[in-house]
Amino acid sequence: MSITILQTDFWQLFSEAEELPKQFTDEFDTIYRYPQELGQGYIRYLQLREGLDLTIAEYQLHDHLILKSPERQHDVEFTFYLSGGHKNQFSSAFTDQYAVCGSGLAPKECYEWLANPKNVSISIQIEAEFFYSYLDLHTEQKATQLTHLLGKPENRYYVRSGNTNSLMTIALQQILQCPYQDVAKRIYLESKALELIALLIVEELALGQFKKDIYYLKPDDIERIHYAKDVLIKNIDNPPSLIALARLVGLNDCTLKRGFHQVFGTTAFSYLHHYRLEKAEQLLAAGEMSVGEVARTVGFADRSYFAAAFRKKYGVNPSLYLKSRQKQRKNSA
Structure with a gap:
């Protein structure tokens, strides 16, 4: 909610x-x-x-x-x-x-x-x-x-x-x-x-x-960079490589790499990493999936790495977060 x-x-x-x-x-x-x-x-x-x-x-x-x-x-x-x-x-x-x-x-x-x-x-x-x-x-x-x-x-x-x-x-x-x-x-x-x-x-x-060293980005470049971001989000569990992503959106990999940082303030895959964790938090809050299922859904093959990344971002283990949200829903029911 x-x-x-x-x-x-x-x-x-x-x-x-x-x-x-x-x-x-x-x-x-x-x-x-x-x-x-x-x-x-x-x-x-x-x-x-x-x-x-x-x-x-x-x-x-x-x-x-x-x-x-x-x-x-x-x-x-x-x-x-x-x-x-x-x-x-x-x-x-x-x-x-x-x-x-x-x-x-x-x-x-x-x-x-x-x-x-x-x-x-x-x-x-x-x-x-x-x-x-x-x-x-x-x-x-x-x-x-x-x-x-x-x-x-x-x-x-x-x-x-x-x-x-x-x-x-x-x-x-x-x-x-x-x-x-x-x-x-x-x-x-x-x-x-x-x-x-x-x-x-x-x-x-x-x-x-x-x-x-900063590239001048044309409006078309910016549009393609936003499209690249959408592709990453759509393929959260299996994203393309940077070179493949650049080809897909019609940019060379250097322009995509530097341009993405200019537009979003971070690298393409750092953006994806944070988005994965945000999506994981939403799925855990919904309480309909296990921690392992959530990790796989957002593209983390290693559950221990997922737990460490989630804990660093949100200050709590995903299993404890899931339990706390389930308890909140049960008490409010």
């Missing part, structure tokens, strides 16, 4: 949600319980300074959630997924990945979250003025390499996903395990937020150095 909700209604539920008393937090730190209609858990909002906010979310959804967002203005935002994740028609990011969003105009989108055992994420919201003042983007070289993160209000915003590295993981865990209170906590969390921003800026600058 899935729940579809408009973004305005989603935030209305949060405005009505219970706020924890301030004695459990500091003045700049507000915690809301996740709306009971959708799941259980919490979302913390921390205003570190003017133009720099931190959001920590930890929750478990009752059902697959689809959030419909209208066209809107968007600030710079970096989100790290420690568990769970989301996807939409333009991008996706899951466990041990991050999403980079620049400022500008965000189009109409449908965000999807699976009913995972747990979703844990840390987001950094940065107003454009703060970004400009802190990074001092006045030299021509810096402006060329980084101002794609600071789009004009009328231009579509920049979106990219990537894999969280070890330094990012350490900073994220330090945020979750912050040992301080009051002013010390605020300073500590601000330093960790800036550290994560710096690590992502390093990656953006590194990507900028390889712009000459």
Whole structure:
């Protein structure tokens, strides 16, 4: 079962949600319980300074959630997924990945979250003025390499996903395990937020150095790449090789390989791997197949490898996940 909700209604539920008393937090730190209609858990909002906010979310959804967002203005935002994740028609990011969003105009989108055992994420919201003042983007070289993160209000915003590295993981865990209170906590969390921003800026600058290697994709190329994605999904249990897939969609393998990464932010078979696990989660949640049957259906020949991959993505063994969903259905019957 899935729940579809408009973004305005989603935030209305949060405005009505219970706020924890301030004695459990500091003045700049507000915690809301996740709306009971959708799941259980919490979302913390921390205003570190003017133009720099931190959001920590930890929750478990009752059902697959689809959030419909209208066209809107968007600030710079970096989100790290420690568990769970989301996807939409333009991008996706899951466990041990991050999403980079620049400022500008965000189009109409449908965000999807699976009913995972747990979703844990840390987001950094940065107003454009703060970004400009802190990074001092006045030299021509810096402006060329980084101002794609600071789009004009009328231009579509920049979106990219990537894999969280070890330094990012350490900073994220330090945020979750912050040992301080009051002013010390605020300073500590601000330093960790800036550290994560710096690590992502390093990656953006590194990507900028390889712009000459990025292919220009014609509209027809993009259409063929989307067709390649559809072929992979249709043949989830027995996908073609990259060369065979390229021939099937009418591209050479180099264009398909690089173009797929540009369009979807990951390789073709990394995309397929995550899609297989998402499909497996849906089949296990339905409770009509055994773990072995699910593994074979989504294309995992080795059940132990499937279990390890599922556990890494969702934080629980597939057998335990199946039992928990069956128990939930039995209790709700």
